[in-house]
Amino acid sequence: MDFPSDTPAKSEQKSCKQACDNCRRRKIKCSRELPCDKCSRLLLSCSYSDVLRRKGPKFRTLYPLAPIHPLISRPRDTLHYGPRQHILDKDFLPEAGSYPIGASPTSPPFSVVDAQFNSQDFLDSFTRLAPPELVSSPDSTNSTSDSGTGQCSPFSRCLSSPVLLAHVNVYFKYLFPIMPVVRKDEIQADCHQLERLSSRRYAFLASLCAATHIQLKFDGAMDPSAFHTEGQYMMSGEELLAEAVRARKECDPVDEVSIESLLTSFFLFACYGNLDKQEQAWFYLCQATSMIFTLGLHREVTYSEFGPEEAEEKRRVFWLLFITERGYALQQSKPVMLRNSIHKPQVLRSDDPILTYGFISLINIFEKLTPNLYDWISAGGGDGFFEMPPISSIQSSLSKPMSLDGVVEIQRVDILVTQQWLQAMIWKLSMAHASQPGSREDAVLPFHLPLLVGKAVMDVISAASQGSVDAHGIGMEQKLFEIGMAVADVTRSLGSKASHHLAESPVDPRELLWGLLSTLSRIRGSPSYLFPTLLNRSKTILGLDCSIDMSNFLPLITAPPSGPTPSWRDQSQSRWDLLTTADPEPEESDRVSVPVSVSVPASVSHIPSLLAFHDTHLVRAAR
Incomplete structure (x- = not known):
C-alpha cells in the first residue's frame, strides 16, 4: 500500500509553522506548504527564509504622516477614471503552467467574466500594490517618495510582479498576434525578478503593460468597489502610462539605442494613439522609426550579423514599424520614412508559421501604397508640386482577394478590415481631387x-468574435468610422432614382450604416467617441428624428430601420446580444450581430449588376 509513503510527504509539506515570505508581507492566508497555494497560483517564488523577530519597537521610530506608497497616498476620488467596461479574465492572471497566446480563432474575448473565478484572489493578486521594499531596485531599498506630491523617488519600481504578469498574459493572448515582436519566456522571467532589471528593461515592461491596458480599454464599466479595498486599488491605464514615461526618463534612449528602447517608444506611441493624443503619438512613432535607422535595421546586410532567430525577431520589429507608420501616416496626412528595403520574415523558420503568414499578408497590403502617394498627401495633394499618384491602379491592387485560410481570427479581422479601409481612403482621395485641373481620368474611382x-x-465583422474586433483598439474604431462616413456621403449624394435602386439591391446603405x-x-465595451459624429451624419438617411442623440439612440438598436425585415436579422433575437462566453468554441452570443449575412465578395472591383447604374446624377456626382 502507498499510505506509509504518502504520509511523510504530507507532513513534510505542512511542517512550516509560519506563513511564507510573500503571504506574510501581503498579510493574506497561507497554506504553509512549499510552495503554498497563493504562490503557486501567482507563479511567485515561495520561500520561508525570513527570520521572524519579536514584534514591537526596539528603538524610537518616526512614522510618516502619510502612507509611503505613492499610489496609495492619493485619495481615489481625486483620480479621473473613465467608465469601466472590461474585467480581466482569470486566464490573464498568472496561472501555473499555462499562458494562453490566443493562437486559436476561437479564443474567448477579453471581456469574459469567469463565474468560477475567485474575486478575492483577483484583488489580492492584481489590485493590491506591493509594498515599496518588495518592488524597489537594490539601489533604492530605503528610498521613499515625497508624500506631498505622491511622486515616486528615483529608481523606484511602482509596479509589482503580479501586475506585470497579468498584463503580459493579456498581451500574449490578444496583442501578440498583431504585434509579434517580443519573446514570451524572457518577459515572463523578467516579471519575476524586478530587482535585477535595468532601468531600460523596466521602462520597456511598463510601457508594454500600459499599451495593453489602454488598447484593450480595461478602465471599463464596472463597480468601482470591486477594485477598492481598504484604500488600495488597481492602477488605471493613464497611471500605468505615467509610470512608463517616468521610468523612461530615468534612462537615456539616445545614449545606447537598442531594440528595447525602440519598442518602448513604439508602445508609448500605442498608448497615446489609443488615448487620441496624436501629437504625442506621432512624436514617439517618429522616435521609434529613427531608431530603426540608427540600428541599421533598414539594411539587409545588418541581419547577417545576427543568428537566425535573432535576425527574424528584428525583421518583425522593422516590418511592424513599417505597417504602423504607413497606416498612421495615411490617417494623419504625414510622410513616411521606411521603405520595403529588407526581406520579410520567413514562414518556415518561424515558431508559429500561421501567425507569420498572417503578419506577412498584412505587410503585403501596405506595400501596395507607394511612397509618392504619401508625399502627395502630406504636401496637400493639390499644390502641383508632386504628381498625383496612380489612384486607380493602387485601388485595383488593394481589391485583389487574399487567401487567409487558417489565419488566426484576430489577424484575419485586421487584414480584411484594413484592406477595405484602405480602399475607402483611396476613394476619398479620388473624390476630393477629381475636379482639380490636370487630374487624370483614371483617377476617378x-x-x-x-x-x-x-x-x-x-x-467580416459579423463572422468575428467581439474580442477579435476589440483587440485592435482605437484603430479599429477609426477605420469603421471612416468607412461609415464614406457610405453616408455616397448615400446622401444619390438622387431618388439611384436610392431606389440601392434599396432593392443586395447592398442597402441603410443596413450598412445601421450595422x-x-x-x-x-466597441471595446462602450460607445466609441466617434459614434455621435457618424450618428449625426446618418440621421436623415436612417429616417431618425433630428432630436435623437447617443443617449436615446442606443435603445433603438433593437429595432432596424423602417422597412422590410432585412435578411441578416434573427427573428428570435429581441436585442443586440453583446454577451460573451468563456467556452473555447464561440457561441452565437460571442458573435457581433450586424446587418450583413452575404459572403465577402472576392473583389470589390466586380460590381453587382443591380449597382451598375446609368443615372445622370451619379455621373455628375462622380465628376
Missing part, C-alpha cells in the same frame, strides 16, 4: 465603391 467596401467589412453604428456603439 466608382462613386458607389464605399458601399461595396462597407458590405465587405460588415461581412456600423451598432458596432461602434459597443
Whole structure:
C-alpha cells in the first residue's frame, strides 16, 4: 500500500509553522506548504527564509504622516477614471503552467467574466500594490517618495510582479498576434525578478503593460468597489502610462539605442494613439522609426550579423514599424520614412508559421501604397508640386482577394478590415481631387465603391468574435468610422432614382450604416467617441428624428430601420446580444450581430449588376 509513503510527504509539506515570505508581507492566508497555494497560483517564488523577530519597537521610530506608497497616498476620488467596461479574465492572471497566446480563432474575448473565478484572489493578486521594499531596485531599498506630491523617488519600481504578469498574459493572448515582436519566456522571467532589471528593461515592461491596458480599454464599466479595498486599488491605464514615461526618463534612449528602447517608444506611441493624443503619438512613432535607422535595421546586410532567430525577431520589429507608420501616416496626412528595403520574415523558420503568414499578408497590403502617394498627401495633394499618384491602379491592387485560410481570427479581422479601409481612403482621395485641373481620368474611382467596401467589412465583422474586433483598439474604431462616413456621403449624394435602386439591391446603405453604428456603439465595451459624429451624419438617411442623440439612440438598436425585415436579422433575437462566453468554441452570443449575412465578395472591383447604374446624377456626382 502507498499510505506509509504518502504520509511523510504530507507532513513534510505542512511542517512550516509560519506563513511564507510573500503571504506574510501581503498579510493574506497561507497554506504553509512549499510552495503554498497563493504562490503557486501567482507563479511567485515561495520561500520561508525570513527570520521572524519579536514584534514591537526596539528603538524610537518616526512614522510618516502619510502612507509611503505613492499610489496609495492619493485619495481615489481625486483620480479621473473613465467608465469601466472590461474585467480581466482569470486566464490573464498568472496561472501555473499555462499562458494562453490566443493562437486559436476561437479564443474567448477579453471581456469574459469567469463565474468560477475567485474575486478575492483577483484583488489580492492584481489590485493590491506591493509594498515599496518588495518592488524597489537594490539601489533604492530605503528610498521613499515625497508624500506631498505622491511622486515616486528615483529608481523606484511602482509596479509589482503580479501586475506585470497579468498584463503580459493579456498581451500574449490578444496583442501578440498583431504585434509579434517580443519573446514570451524572457518577459515572463523578467516579471519575476524586478530587482535585477535595468532601468531600460523596466521602462520597456511598463510601457508594454500600459499599451495593453489602454488598447484593450480595461478602465471599463464596472463597480468601482470591486477594485477598492481598504484604500488600495488597481492602477488605471493613464497611471500605468505615467509610470512608463517616468521610468523612461530615468534612462537615456539616445545614449545606447537598442531594440528595447525602440519598442518602448513604439508602445508609448500605442498608448497615446489609443488615448487620441496624436501629437504625442506621432512624436514617439517618429522616435521609434529613427531608431530603426540608427540600428541599421533598414539594411539587409545588418541581419547577417545576427543568428537566425535573432535576425527574424528584428525583421518583425522593422516590418511592424513599417505597417504602423504607413497606416498612421495615411490617417494623419504625414510622410513616411521606411521603405520595403529588407526581406520579410520567413514562414518556415518561424515558431508559429500561421501567425507569420498572417503578419506577412498584412505587410503585403501596405506595400501596395507607394511612397509618392504619401508625399502627395502630406504636401496637400493639390499644390502641383508632386504628381498625383496612380489612384486607380493602387485601388485595383488593394481589391485583389487574399487567401487567409487558417489565419488566426484576430489577424484575419485586421487584414480584411484594413484592406477595405484602405480602399475607402483611396476613394476619398479620388473624390476630393477629381475636379482639380490636370487630374487624370483614371483617377476617378466608382462613386458607389464605399458601399461595396462597407458590405465587405460588415461581412467580416459579423463572422468575428467581439474580442477579435476589440483587440485592435482605437484603430479599429477609426477605420469603421471612416468607412461609415464614406457610405453616408455616397448615400446622401444619390438622387431618388439611384436610392431606389440601392434599396432593392443586395447592398442597402441603410443596413450598412445601421450595422456600423451598432458596432461602434459597443466597441471595446462602450460607445466609441466617434459614434455621435457618424450618428449625426446618418440621421436623415436612417429616417431618425433630428432630436435623437447617443443617449436615446442606443435603445433603438433593437429595432432596424423602417422597412422590410432585412435578411441578416434573427427573428428570435429581441436585442443586440453583446454577451460573451468563456467556452473555447464561440457561441452565437460571442458573435457581433450586424446587418450583413452575404459572403465577402472576392473583389470589390466586380460590381453587382443591380449597382451598375446609368443615372445622370451619379455621373455628375462622380465628376
